Amino acid sequence: MTPAETPNTSAGIPIPRRPVRVRIAPSPTGEPHVGTAYIALFNLAFARKHQGQFILRIEDTDQKRSTPQSEAAILKSLRWCGLQWDEGPDVGGPVGPYRQSERSELYQTHAQQLINSGRAYRCFCSAQRLDEVRAAQRAAGQDWRYDGHCRGLDPAVGAERATNGETHVIRLKMPTSGETIVPDALRGGVRYENHRVDDQILLKSDGLPTYHLANVVDDHLMAITHVIRAEEWINSTPKHIELYDAFGWEPPVFIHMPLLRNADKSKISKRKNPVSLDYYRRSGILPEAFVNFLGHLGYSMPDEREVFTLEEFIEALDLTRISLGGPVFDLDKLSHINGLHIRALSPTTLSQRVAAFCNDDELGSLIAELARERMDTLADMLDIESLIIGAEVDWTEHQGHLFVGAASKRKNKSIVLDAKRSRAYFDDLIARMEALKEWNKEAIETVLREAVAKANIQVGDGFMAVRVAIAGRPNAPGLFETLEALGRALSLARLRRVSNWLKGHSGQLAERKQKLQRQLQQLEAWEARIALAKQAGGRFDPKEGQ
RNA sequence: GGCCCCAUCGUCUAGUCGGGUCCAGGACAUCGGCCUUUCACGCCGACGACGCGGGUUCAAAUCCCGCUGGGGUCACCA
Numbered sequence: 213m214t215p216a217e218t219p220n221t222s223a224g225i226p227i228p229r230r231p232v233r234v235r236i237a238p239s240p241t242g243e244p245h246v247g248t249a250y251i252a253l254f255n256l257a258f259a260r261k262h263q264g265q266f267i268l269r270i271e272d273t274d275q276k277r278s279t280p281q282s283e284a285a286i287l288k289s290l291r292w293c294g295l296q297w298d299e300g301p302d303v304g305g306p307v308g309p310y311r312q313s314e315r316s317e318l319y320q321t322h323a324q325q326l327i328n329s330g331r332a333y334r335c336f337c338s339a340q341r342l343d344e345v346r347a348a349q350r351a352a353g354q355d356w357r358y359d360g361h362c363r364g365l366d367p368a369v370g371a372e373r374a375t376n377g378e379t380h381v382i383r384l385k386m387p388t389s390g391e392t393i394v395p396d397a398l399r400g401g402v403r404y405e406n407h408r409v410d411d412q413i414l415l416k417s418d419g420l421p422t423y424h425l426a427n428v429v430d431d432h433l434m435a436i437t438h439v440i441r442a443e444e445w446i447n448s449t450p451k452h453i454e455l456y457d458a459f460g461w462e463p464p465v466f467i468h469m470p471l472l473r474n475a476d477k478s479k480i481s482k483r484k485n486p487v488s489l490d491y492y493r494r495s496g497i498l499p500e501a502f503v504n505f506l507g508h509l510g511y512s513m514p515d516e517r518e519v520f521t522l523e524e525f526i527e528a529l530d531l532t533r534i535s536l537g538g539p540v541f542d543l544d545k546l547s548h549i550n551g552l553h554i555r556a557l558s559p560t561t562l563s564q565r566v567a568a569f570c571n572d573d574e575l576g577s578l579i580a581e582l583a584r585e586r587m588d589t590l591a592d593m594l595d596i597e598s599l600i601i602g603a604e605v606d607w608t609e610h611q612g613h614l615f616v617g618a619a620s621k622r623k624n625k626s627i628v629l630d631a632k633r634s635r636a637y638f639d640d641l642i643a644r645m646e647a648l649k650e651w652n653k654e655a656i657e658t659v660l661r662e663a664v665a666k667a668n669i670q671v672g673d674g675f676m677a678v679r680v681a682i683a684g685r686p687n688a689p690g691l692f693e694t695l696e697a698l699g700r701a702l703s704l705a706r707l708r709r710v711s712n713w714l715k716g717h718s719g720q721l722a723e724r725k726q727k728l729q730r731q732l733q734q735l736e737a738w739e740a741r742i743a744l745a746k747q748a749g750g751r752f753d754p755k756e757g758q
Numbered sequence: 759g760g761c762c763c764c765a766u767c768g769u770c771u772a773g774u775c776g777g778g779u780c781c782a783g784g785a786c787a788u789c790g791g792c793c794u795u796u797c798a799c800g801c802c803g804a805c806g807a808c809g810c811g812g813g814u815u816c817a818a819a820u821c822c823c824g825c826u827g828g829g830g831u832c833a834c835c836a
Contacts, residue, residue, distance in 0.1 A: 224775090239836045274835055339834080355760055355832060381834055399763070408761065416834040423836050447762055447831045470764080477828060508785090512771055518785055535771070538829060542769050545786045555799075585799040675795040687797035
């Protein structure tokens with residue numbers, strides 16, 4: 213190592229004396245993955261922290277599975293996350309192209325170079341022979357490793373057969389003795405015995421490289437200083453180290469991140485966990501909250517802050533703080549963090565975000581404040597939206613609440629559903645609301661309280677009746693705010709409908725009364741049994757004795 | 759199975775490098791309570807972990823060894 217390359221360190225991570233350059237290298241073979249965003253976050257933050265560059269490189273050497281649609285979706289999703297790259301296939305840069313499918317000659321040249329130096333060789337083994345060898349090795353209880361059949365082939369003969377158009381691949385000639393130490397910055401040196409490492413295929417028979425060759429060549433040519441990638445790669449790193457050595461290049465610093473996990477601790481997978489970034493975007497997760505959440509996985513801020521921005525994350529980044537245990541991707545916590553971010557938004561910003569999410573400006577501003585404290589995700593506003601759209605609302609499941617005065621009479625161990633009194637209350641309220649000059653929550657509160665006083669009922673009782681009348685259910689946003697957002701016309705329509713219903717259902721009250729009285733009796737019986745159970749020191753089981 | 763990595767509350771983690779202030783702190787979830795026009799938000803409280811066994815040491819969550827457990831990896835996929 214020359215003096216100019218003598219590394220200094222940043223909190224234990226070696227930093228070469230040249231610009232820090234890191235990369236994210238997704239394979240465009242499917243949905244944009246949360247793991248990609250996770251690794252991209254740490255790469256981007258590391259680059260920014262050290263005034264370096266963050267590169268996006270598309271690893272599309274698998275012709276069968278790569279698609280342009282997938283590539284576009286990945287780029288879009290990473291942008292949604294706010295993880296913008298400095299160089300990439302769409303923005304260009306000095307060391308492009310940034311799509312491996314456009315760099316094939318480069319890999320072929322380099323593979324040839326390794327053949328010339330005796331560090332790689334052509335292999336003409338058929339898939340069938342490979343299968344047989346594999347089967348034999350398995351039967352003998354051995355690991356699968358290429359048996360070196362073509363390893364000793366005369367390079368001149370190999371070249372000639374290749375020239376004659378014979379199908380072949382190029383393999384790495386891995387040393388058969390000694391060991392390779394992978395210098396992982398978080399784990400120290402990880403030792404591998406060379407004889408256990410396979411003669412990896414570097415160039416496939418279609419002329420395209422495998423990941424191993426392409427990533428080493430590109431990382432070198434793109435002057436990557438730090439490879440921050442998932443731990444699943446650590447076992448193939450000795451091959452990469454061997455390649456750097458064969459080329460005579462200095463390897464980058466390796467930093468292997470823990471793998472994201474499903475709830476059962478296995479590697480995160482779409483079978484067991486939503487892994488598509490689209491899922492989170494369309495579920496109403498805020499990108500800044502998503503990134504905040506990713507920053508909690510396998511990592512914590514030095515001051516244990518729970519809520520932070522990308523900028524704060526970058527500012528405080530210290531890769532040595534990474535925990536190596538694989539973190540479970542906990543949707544509950546993501547939801548919580550998202551809720552915190554939503555509630556921290558200004559009223560204007562929140563209504564803009566909701567409007568953008570539901571594609572309706574007016575609805576957005578109407579709903580935002582009603583839903584703010586009830587939302588963990590933007591999608592939760594849908595629940596509120598239903599409250600303020602439409603002339604009718606279904607309250608059949610909660611119609612008992614439409615009767616006022618009932619609660620106060622429970623003390624007399626009977627429930628009276630007074631339809632007449634309830635209707636008088638609603639009609640009085642309707643009249644007061646019709647007379648209002650201004651339709652706003654303050655005026656609405658005033659007339660509501662007046663109506664309650666006039667009816668001589670409890671405030672909670674009267675409010676609940678109106679709440680169910682307009683929302684169809686007992687748990688809903690603030691009453692005055694909801695009425696204001698609903699607007700006078702729709703509010704009055706819903707209240708009138710209740711008034712009419714009360715009139716039409718007076719004949720059924722006796723039946724309802726009996727039913728409710730039976731429920732009351734059951735309640736009292738339970739209370740008695742609970743008291744008994746407590747005396748006996750046991751637990752109450754509602755199913756027992758029914 | 760071979761090899762490799764990892765190991766603090768159910769989950770995310772602080773503390774581990776530089777042993778003592780940790781009978782282990784915070785957050786999510788859960789369960790109580792308060793606030794209150796309901797729900798929610800917010801606030802307060804409860805429950806809850808150093809996997810096990812050896813060793814080193816006056817002292818170990820922290821250092822060493824073994825075991826157990828979990829995960830990854832063993833393709834002409836990345």
